[in-house]
Amino acid sequence: MTEKIKIYDLNIDLPDLQRKAVSLGNFDGVHLGHQKLMKNNLEISKKYDLEPAVLLFKQNTKLRLKDEKEYMTSLEDKIEILSSIGIHTFCLIDFDEKFMNLSPREFIAEIINKKLNASYIICGKDYRFGKKASGDVDTLEKYEERYNYKTSVVDFEKEDEFNKISSNHLRDLIREGNIKKVNKLLARPYKIKGTIVDGMKRGRTLNFPTANLKLSFNYVLPIDGVYLTRINIDNKSYYALSNVGKNPTFGENSRKVETYILDFDQNIYGENVSIEFLEFFRYDIKFTSREELIEQMNIDKKRAYKYLENLS
Numbered sequence: 001m002t003e004k005i006k007i008y009d010l011n012i013d014l015p016d017l018q019r020k021a022v023s024l025g026n027f028d029g030v031h032l033g034h035q036k037l038m039k040n041n042l043e044i045s046k047k048y049d050l051e052p053a054v055l056l057f058k059q060n061t062k063l064r065l066k067d068e069k070e071y072m073t074s075l076e077d078k079i080e081i082l083s084s085i086g087i088h089t090f091c092l093i094d095f096d097e098k099f100m101n102l103s104p105r106e107f108i109a110e111i112i113n114k115k116l117n118a119s120y121i122i123c124g125k126d127y128r129f130g131k132k133a134s135g136d137v138d139t140l141e142k143y144e145e146r147y148n149y150k151t152s153v154v155d156f157e158k159e160d161e162f163n164k165i166s167s168n169h170l171r172d173l174i175r176e177g178n179i180k181k182v183n184k185l186l187a188r189p190y191k192i193k194g195t196i197v198d199g200m201k202r203g204r205t206l207n208f209p210t211a212n213l214k215l216s217f218n219y220v221l222p223i224d225g226v227y228l229t230r231i232n233i234d235n236k237s238y239y240a241l242s243n244v245g246k247n248p249t250f251g252e253n254s255r256k257v258e259t260y261i262l263d264f265d266q267n268i269y270g271e272n273v274s275i276e277f278l279e280f281f282r283y284d285i286k287f288t289s290r291e292e293l294i295e296q297m298n299i300d301k302k303r304a305y306k307y308l309e310n311l312s
């Protein structure tokens, strides 16, 4: 049975008295490095009889501080993924002026101690917090006794001998279309969510109807091209081919995500769906005729079936 998810809004709810082990970070993508940190949290929680929890911002902190505008996971996605790996308690807080201006000591006193009631803090080596990100792991350790908690600093999970896995790097890998590597570092397929909306109604005339996705979040999108995907509709999943791009053959200028679902013939306008990227097939091409595009889409379709055959 799946455990019930508990969500505390630290801006509204009264402090919860349960002693907790709390993971701190932004956790965009919930990649292997983040997962290592959560495992550490679960071990500590078990050992000291604490409730494993994560502090999450209602808004992504980078959104306010840097130029980054696209992310791998919404708050809802993070909660879904984290609960699937055993964390069921989520403490949410606004990343607002008041929060941003807390000094490191105030953050520890007000948030970690008073609001979270944390006995253990779990974070990565490079975790920064408080006004102008002036607090770090040393600050956390310095105040342990005064505020009655312990700190567990988790070492970086490496991507290879040089690189630590980082959300920044993963977002770049997605933008490059390096789906294989992304999925390896996420330990699951990269997934985006949205609603199926009207397109140009051209797909069906090409014999390739495509479900057009209106994103439910500012997801980072892979490079324009064709991907083998899996689309989840109403708790069922289907293999599919997705095209990210501006339909250069037809000279459009808005970037879309559209999906041709294999062996499928239903009206799904208005459905909320998610799309998992499994494999990059090719870059988008500007064809000189509809016939050439159709020919290429048939080749893509054959390749998809061949790929799926090899999977089973």
Ligand SMILES: Cc1cc2nc3c(=O)[nH]c(=O)nc-3n(C[C@H](O)[C@H](O)[C@H](O)COP(=O)(O)O)c2cc1C
Pocket (backbone or CB within 6 Å): 199, 200, 201, 202, 203, 204, 206, 208, 209, 210, 211, 212, 226, 241, 242, 243, 246, 247, 248, 249, 250, 258, 259, 260, 283, 284, 285, 286, 287, 293, 297, 300
């Ligand atoms: C498997 C697949 C591959 C595609 N490849 C290309 C491509 O290389 N170049 C292109 O201009 N459009 C490509 N498209 C997009 C089609 O142009 C698009 O699906 C068609 O214009 C229908 O648009 P609509 O859904 O708005 O009606 C591809 C679509 C699919 C399903």
Ligand SMILES: Nc1ncnc2c1ncn2[C@@H]1O[C@H](COP(=O)(O)OP(=O)(O)O)[C@@H](O)[C@H]1O
Pocket (backbone or CB within 6 Å): 196, 197, 198, 199, 200, 201, 202, 203, 204, 205, 208, 209, 210, 211, 212, 259, 260, 261, 262, 263, 264, 265, 266, 267, 268, 269
């Ligand atoms: N195999 C399929 N893959 C994708 N969509 C399909 C499929 N079969 C039927 N549909 C339906 O057809 C619609 C897409 O047809 P299309 O002519 O491309 O129109 P639009 O331009 O509005 O997306 C989808 O939104 C869906 O409701």
